Amino acid sequence: MAAVSLSVSTVKPLGDRVFVKVSAAEEKTAGGILLPDNAKEKPQVGEVVAVGPGKRDDKGARVEMEVNVGDKVLYSKYAGTDIKLGTDEYVLLSEKDILAVVN
Template identity: 80%
Template sequence: MAAVSLSVSTVKPLGDRVFVKISASEETTSGGIILPDTAKEKPQVGEIVQVGPGKRNDDGSRQAMEVQIGDKVLYSKYAGTDIKLGGDEYVLLTEKDILAVVS
């Protein structure tokens, strides 16, 4: 079996899926207490790095995506598939799992 090397540029989402780079989680609380890895919550904010072509309609045409590469988004807490590439963490989501675009 041949080895496959994955990188962000080689991953292209299908349909209405997006590839999001997860933002770093908080290291300390507002009071200055340093959090151990086990106490950190999974972040829900990230930046879109790849976008699929869009969902297919009943007539076969593509529905345009509402988000684009570079958008910072807020997504559902337990949505998507977690992926680790080269030390960075990503999540593969469907467009319906994105709650808002953060400016």
């Protein structure tokens, strides 16, 4: 079996999938208490780095994606597939799992 080398530029999502770079987890609480690694919550905010062409409707026409590359998004907590490329963490998820675009 041949080894596959993945990088952000080689990943192209299919259908209505979105490839998101996960933002860093909070290091301390609002009160200033430092959090150990096992107490940190999984971040739910990230930046879109690649989008698919969009899903097809009942007539076979493509439905345009609502998010674009560069958008900062809030997504469901347990959505998608976690992917680690180098030291960066990404999540590949369906557009329906995106809850909001954050400014």
